[in-house]
Amino acid sequence: MLLEGETTFDDAPFDGISFDLCSRRKDVVMVSADLSKYTQIIRVKEELPDQHLDVGMAEQNLISVAAGVAKAGFVPVATTFAVYATRRAYDQMVICMGTGPHTSIVVGFTPGIANPARIHHQAAEDLGMLRSVPNATVIDPMDGTDFKQALDVAVDLPGLVYMRGHRGNTPRLLDPQRFRFELGKTYRLRSGSGTGIIATGHATQWALEASGILEDRGIDHSLLHVPTIKPVDEAGLADFCFAHDRIVTIENHQIVTGLGSLVAEVVSDVGGGPRITRLGVPGSWAPGGTLPYIREQLGLDAAGLADRIGEAGR
DSSP states (O other): OOOEEEEEEEEEEEHHHHHHHHHHTTTTEEEESSTTTTTHHHHHHHHOGEEEEESSSSSSHHHHHHOOOOOOTOEEEEEEEEEIIIHHHHHHHHITTTSSSOOOEEEEEEEESSSSSGGGOOSHHHHHHHTTSOOOEEEESSSSHHHHHHHHOOOTSSSEEEEEOOOOOOEEEEEEETTTOOOTOEEEOOOOOSEEEEOOHHHHHHHHHHHHHHHTTOOOOEEEOOEESSSSHHHHHHHHTTTEEEEEEEEEEEEEHHHHOOOHHHHHHHOOEEEEEEEESSOOOOOSSSSHHHHHHHTSSHHHHHHHHHHHOO
16 A cells, blocks of 8 residues: 555655755755745755755746756756746746756745645646646655655756645655655556546645545545656556546646646547546636635535545546
């Protein structure tokens, strides 16, 4: 079983993850745009100062400097909020990082509706933006275990790597003794028939909550976690989809260009296949507020998801 028997929580997971990585890899440099506290790389800043750079409140400069660090032979990990990395510095990511072979990692925190502010802080289109960049790698981990292992893989990948990050009091759902992140691999968290649920990132946490309700209601279903948005095991993803009559995708992202679009593209390339229902931010601007409030407003809370998955399977 890939899941832990009981959910535990990590406080400030990236502080430990980044420090551990930099301690093992002296070629890794954490880069911040005056957000070291909020992206939780303070321990690197204080204890490994030679592996920390702060460019000030200038996200476009953050990406450009990080790209220069990569060309100097180091492995930069540029950290900021996801919305700043993508909307504000997308051109720098594409041109400075996405067109060459040097490993350049960008970690975007508080992605999608995980940010309590409204439109200007909610990166609900970042996965789709980066999916469109040739040869880029795009990763959306579900918890701290997934995140740590994905970052360990990312530092050895060529070119631009965009990852969504986890910070604060983060649930640990995957068993670190059994789970092994592999680029492109998908992970079945529940096996069954009926409706197949496919989720990524924070939304895999939401899908697990809904799965418990569906189980109590006697509704058979499967659950697949897809942490790598690009590249992905298309054959494995297609096999999962075609084993079900109905597919529901769940994502902390606009329902266009992200996971739902990826699944629809894979199924359409094969031809035929199951009906696909895409759940996420529904082509509108999300409200501001706490994550539970926003999820409820968008029908992405556990009960709302369970109801909508049940309806999709009829």
